[in-house]
Amino acid sequence: MKQLTSLALAIGILTGTVTAFAQDFPAGKPISIVVPFAAGGPTDRVARDLAEAMRKPLGGVSITVENAAGAGGTIGANKVAKAKPDGHTLLLWHIGMASSPALYRKLPFKPLEDFEYLGLVNEVPMTLLGKPQLQANTYRDFENHIRANAGKLNIAHAGLGSASHICGLMWQSAVKLTESMTTIPFGGTAPAMTNLIGGQVDVMCDQTTNTTSQIEAGRVKAFAVTTAKPLSGHKLLKDYPTLQEMGLKGFDLTIWHGMYAPKGTPEAVLKTINAALKVALKDPDFIKKQEGLGAIVVTDKRIERDNHKAFVAAEITKLKPVIEAAGKFAD
Numbered sequence: 001m002k003q004l005t006s007l008a009l010a011i012g013i014l015t016g017t018v019t020a021f022a023q024d025f026p027a028g029k030p031i032s033i034v035v036p037f038a039a040g041g042p043t044d045r046v047a048r049d050l051a052e053a054m055r056k057p058l059g060g061v062s063i064t065v066e067n068a069a070g071a072g073g074t075i076g077a078n079k080v081a082k083a084k085p086d087g088h089t090l091l092l093w094h095i096g097m098a099s100s101p102a103l104y105r106k107l108p109f110k111p112l113e114d115f116e117y118l119g120l121v122n123e124v125p126m127t128l129l130g131k132p133q134l135q136a137n138t139y140r141d142f143e144n145h146i147r148a149n150a151g152k153l154n155i156a157h158a159g160l161g162s163a164s165h166i167c168g169l170m171w172q173s174a175v176k177l178t179e180s181m182t183t184i185p186f187g188g189t190a191p192a193m194t195n196l197i198g199g200q201v202d203v204m205c206d207q208t209t210n211t212t213s214q215i216e217a218g219r220v221k222a223f224a225v226t227t228a229k230p231l232s233g234h235k236l237l238k239d240y241p242t243l244q245e246m247g248l249k250g251f252d253l254t255i256w257h258g259m260y261a262p263k264g265t266p267e268a269v270l271k272t273i274n275a276a277l278k279v280a281l282k283d284p285d286f287i288k289k290q291e292g293l294g295a296i297v298v299t300d301k302r303i304e305r306d307n308h309k310a311f312v313a314a315e316i317t318k319l320k321p322v323i324e325a326a327g328k329f330a331d
């Protein structure tokens with residue numbers, strides 16, 4: 001039986017469809033992917049592209065995206081943790097799944113106990129940005145300007161534990177600012193970006209999936225990328241230095257996104273969703289869209305449910321000391 005289902009899955013992946021493991025799922029009933037941030041931002045973007053790519057392998061079922069923003073993503077995540085475990089309510093969340101335990105004294109869910117892990121989706125670099133009027137044109141100018149004016153400047157983020165928040169903490173800690181910038185939380189980096197473009201906030205660090213088009217259009221200033229290696233394969237982002245190249249030893253921050261279901265979702269349903277996710281991650285349209293925005297679609301073993309969970313467990317351990325060290329810049 002096991003061999004037969006593996007064969008069916010292999011054929012399904014080749015043909016772009018999934019042979020259902022669960023006969024009664026999704027059975028024409030819509031699936032909702034909860035995004036714990038505002039519409040139009042980077043997590044939302046990944047979810048919408050993924051919804052489109054997973055539709056066909058799930059038999060053409062309607063897959064909608066629901067934005068449940070607030071508290072750095074923990075409100076939406078908690079909603080899914082408490083949802084009916086039938087596979088019709090899923091969560092797409094990022095590194096917040098691993099950073100939130102270090103940033104929240106009271107988290108209403110347990111990342112490793114209250115979810116079923118469905119597979120890692122992508123990895124996304126971040127970019128350090130300034131408002132168009134910021135008095136800096138290079139990374140050096142930027143760092144000097146912030147050093148001299150930190151107390152008068154503000155930095156936008158998507159709430160405690162969000163990717164933008166962690167990036168801001170890590171950067172302020174790495175450059176050893178003596179004074180911290182004022183943090184301005186938003187429900188996601190889509191509204192934060194609007195405020196950066198409008199000049200109401202001064203600085204933000206955000207995923208390239210949200211920043212690339214704004215940088216390209218000249219609506220914001222970009223100063224550096226957060227990855228260890230330069231993004232030499234990307235037509236726009238290759239022009240920006242890494243923070244390591246700018247002297248911030250060991251600075252390496254890449255955001256990953258994963259998909260989750262409430263604990264207790266039936267095994268056959270989890271297998272069906274994971275199989276559909278695998279088809280989506282091989283979809284040339286999905287890959288092209290993601291790569292255009294600087295993201296890398298996961299192809300390694302973390303697409304397997306157990307490996308996804310082991311990866312998040314390791315990230316929780318890895319991020320804890322980093323966040324604690326940068327903690328004096330937390331709100």
Ligand code: ASP
Nearest residue numbers: 041043162163164188189
């Ligand atoms: N990029 C955001 C963050 O900082 C989340 C979002 O709006 O997707 O976590």
